Amino acid sequence: MKKAILLLLALIVAAIILIWGWHSYSVKSAAPPPPTIVRVYFAGAANISSDTNSAAFTNTFCCAQARVLESQTLDKLSRAPGAWFKSKLSAGAGDGSAQLRPLLDDLLRSEWVFEMRGAPTSQEYTLAIRLDDSRAQLWQTNLRTVLESWTQIKAQNITNGWELKKDLPPNLVRVVRATNWLIVACGQDNLPWGDAWAGGQAPDENETNWLSAKVDWPQLAQIFPVFGQFGLPAMQLQVEGRGGNLLPSGTFDLSQPLPSLEPWQIPTDMIHQPLTSFTAIRGFAPWLERQSWAQWLEPAAESDQAFIWSLGLSPVQTFIAVPVTNGATALAQLGQSLATDTNWEKYLSSPFALYKTTNQIGLPGVPFVKPEVRAISDPSGDFLFADVFPNMPGGEPPPELFQQLNRTNLVFYHWEITSERLKDLPQLTQLALDLTGHRQLDQASASALWLKRVAPTLGGSATEVIQTGPTELSFKRSAPTGLTAIELLALGEWLEAPNFPGFDISLHYRRPTPRRHVPKKTHTPVVAPAAHTSANQNSPINRPSSNTVSTVPKKP
Numbered sequence: 001m002k003k004a005i006l007l008l009l010a011l012i013v014a015a016i017i018l019i020w021g022w023h024s025y026s027v028k029s030a031a032p033p034p035p036t037i038v039r040v041y042f043a044g045a046a047n048i049s050s051d052t053n054s055a056a057f058t059n060t061f062c063c064a065q066a067r068v069l070e071s072q073t074l075d076k077l078s079r080a081p082g083a084w085f086k087s088k089l090s091a092g093a094g095d096g097s098a099q100l101r102p103l104l105d106d107l108l109r110s111e112w113v114f115e116m117r118g119a120p121t122s123q124e125y126t127l128a129i130r131l132d133d134s135r136a137q138l139w140q141t142n143l144r145t146v147l148e149s150w151t152q153i154k155a156q157n158i159t160n161g162w163e164l165k166k167d168l169p170p171n172l173v174r175v176v177r178a179t180n181w182l183i184v185a186c187g188q189d190n191l192p193w194g195d196a197w198a199g200g201q202a203p204d205e206n207e208t209n210w211l212s213a214k215v216d217w218p219q220l221a222q223i224f225p226v227f228g229q230f231g232l233p234a235m236q237l238q239v240e241g242r243g244g245n246l247l248p249s250g251t252f253d254l255s256q257p258l259p260s261l262e263p264w265q266i267p268t269d270m271i272h273q274p275l276t277s278f279t280a281i282r283g284f285a286p287w288l289e290r291q292s293w294a295q296w297l298e299p300a301a302e303s304d305q306a307f308i309w310s311l312g313l314s315p316v317q318t319f320i321a322v323p324v325t326n327g328a329t330a331l332a333q334l335g336q337s338l339a340t341d342t343n344w345e346k347y348l349s350s351p352f353a354l355y356k357t358t359n360q361i362g363l364p365g366v367p368f369v370k371p372e373v374r375a376i377s378d379p380s381g382d383f384l385f386a387d388v389f390p391n392m393p394g395g396e397p398p399p400e401l402f403q404q405l406n407r408t409n410l411v412f413y414h415w416e417i418t419s420e421r422l423k424d425l426p427q428l429t430q431l432a433l434d435l436t437g438h439r440q441l442d443q444a445s446a447s448a449l450w451l452k453r454v455a456p457t458l459g460g461s462a463t464e465v466i467q468t469g470p471t472e473l474s475f476k477r478s479a480p481t482g483l484t485a486i487e488l489l490a491l492g493e494w495l496e497a498p499n500f501p502g503f504d505i506s507l508h509y510r511r512p513t514p515r516r517h518v519p520k521k522t523h524t525p526v527v528a529p530a531a532h533t534s535a536n537q538n539s540p541i542n543r544p545s546s547n548t549v550s551t552v553p554k555k556p
Helices: 002-019 045-049 055-061 064-084 097-109 133-151 192-198 217-223 285-289 292-300 327-340 342-347 399-403 418-435 446-457 485-495
Strands: 036-042 112-119 122-130 156-158 161-165 172-178 181-187 211-215 234-242 245-253 275-282 305-311 318-324 360-362 372-378 381-387 410-417 460-469 472-478
Touching (some): 045 055, 045 097, 064 485, 122 192, 133 172, 172 192, 181 192, 217 234, 318 372, 327 342, 327 372, 418 485
Antiparallel strands (some): 036 211, 112 122, 122 181, 172 181, 318 381, 360 372, 460 472
16 A cells, blocks of 8 residues: 555655646745645655554555566656656656656655645645755755756755746745755745744654645545545545554545445345455445446446455355346346447447346457346345346355444445455456456566565455444544555556556447347346355455454354
């Protein structure tokens, strides 16, 4: 988790510092600090590695493969700002990568705080990084060299540093040394928060975690609309290490109250051993309705619960069950929606035709698997059941698994054996990427080699989200890396994206328009297998890791 967040924040900080090298300054009296839009604190890899609880952190992020990936990623990040601003730079100006690259090393190694404050029309960006005198001087020199080259404006010396003024907003960049901190600030006309830090206010005041973040996503989306596409709420995050795991926790502040949580409707007869992951979620219907990409699901979205689980018998045995009032009616509505709104077809790389019967919707012809949705009745009610491979019979899961859901305020629960999921998931995700016209992760890439190295060392992971107020959700997780298997794979894909730090892994080509499939005969619906009474005592689900988040204990 640390590597994903740090690399993203390293980019944000480096880009922000550079992008504001285009503007000028006029002195005004200091104003009260504006509201915080983003605040990120990182204790620094050097401090974390000296912590007695850092064994898992060191094994994961300090191995040889991690070092290769780190170097590759920071090399890319150092070139990104120059590539972004290339069309605006004067002829002969370099990309600044030689000057920026050593600074990115400090962002991983050293303690720092970044804040973005202000209103949607005007913001102040401030970075405080703890450096010794030699590294602080390197920062002052390299940033000055880059900004003077890019803006063709001469920076002016000030007490303990320099500042650069320009005409276009934000028009002021200032870099100053303050005790053992270096303060880099940028804004319009004045820099009250940067001045406060430079004047002696401790940037890391009250910080005790390895990593903390506060992000007002709705406010940030008003400034950078790209962040508004998923409708994320304001959030706070803290990460600490304990007992061989990273422990992220925090809160989400919703813009409107969560709907009433209906009792869990668990598909008990469908879920069986050998489980390698299990997820339950409810209360998500209002958010899903606001997502443009999910509009075709709306007619079947009468329930706001979903269950996802995977088995260890085959890499593609991942299943989804959604409770509905009437399975046949919900399936018919979904089929009608898919036939009417065909936007989903544009996401497929090949023209697979939709197959529909009264009991089943599928995509015949997909290699290796058989994607389908069926209406199934379970003792707990009717469900829409999606799979790509048969849900073969197995032993009953331990009762402790479902007991995790015996909380009236539980909104989300996820458990997995990350090492097992990292072994199986790539085959399913690579197939999905291929079918949707996206690049697959090169197994010889630095990201893939890192994942192969750390995967066997990763044990159980547990995540839970509970409702702690009408508009507040609290979450916590315990995991060796702070990330789940699917998140680690997504991180690997992102770090290897051709346009990194962008995330465009699509293969750009036109595909033929799909032909409509007319079934020649009615398929007999497949009935979900009944749960067996014998439990699999050797299943991985009986071997969760020890952590502070409630996981499935060993079955007696």
